[in-house]
Amino acid sequence: MSFRPTLPLHKKSSTAWIARQSRDPFVKARLSSPSSYRSRSAFKLIELNDKWGRFLSRPSVRSVVDLGAAPGGWSQVVAERLGWTLDAEDNPEDFGLREEAKVLKRGSWSTELENKTTGRGKIVALDLLPIVPILGVQTLQMDFLAPGSARVVRDALKSPKNPEGTADIVLSDMAANFCGSKIRDTQMSLDICYAVFDFAKDALTARRVDERGKVIGGGILLLKHFSHPSLQEFRKEYLEPNFHLVHYIKPESSRSDSAEGYWLCRGWLGRT
Secondary structure, eight states, rough: OOOOOOOOOOOHHHHHHHHHHOOOOOOHHHHHOOTTOOTTTTHHHHHHHTTTOOOOTTTTEEEEETTTOOHHHHHHHHHHHHOOOOOOOGGGTTTOOOHHHHHHHHHHHHHSSSSSSOOSSSSEEEESOOOOOOTEEEEEOOTTTTHHHHHHHHHHHOOOBBBBBSSSSSEOOOOOOSSHHHHHHHHHHHHHHHHHHHHHHHHHOOOEEEETOEEEEEOOEEEEEEEEEHHHIIIIIIITTTEEEEEEEEEEETTTTTOEEEEEEEEEOOOO
């Protein structure tokens, strides 16, 4: 899957963008938050988690994968919910450094941070772009579609309580770099949905029944999508047969003029 670099804004569109940003309550909240979230989209995950059963906060959640994670806003939220204390302020010594330079300086695993509080479980964040370390999160600069990437993620998630390295939750807030062609842009969005599902089916913890007949969980997939004529077909063919419950959600923190929405898929059945 190819991604185009973002085109520079023209003066008129740039002015409109600045005006919209200045009025956006979630942009203001991000700038004032003590958690120093790296992206506005962090508030979408907070809202989705809080309004839909606090799925990230459950004690049974021990392994989370964040696909297309850069710059790291969603991973920050996950780390908070799993009990890790975040690095709330930027290091003054990093001022002026590009993201790549920060990563080279600090590595991909942030256990070296001072004044840390150890949380539970393992969090793995993947992206083609570098991600500045987040306490409690292992960052991997790689293509999740590349051969062998699933094995790398499983190895990173393995623990005595999770010897197979499966994921309790897979998150995807990915969007392709839009080119301006509605047909091509919507198709690229659907392509991402297929790719994420293909990854998740081999990564998620399957729903099971214990020796007492009690149903045990099943992995959760939270997947962003943009409107496309084939979306309902994708949902009926791939999501509904393979998850116990599938919800469509348009969070309030999503901009009203955006065509994005989310599928919250609960209880991976492990049939595929």
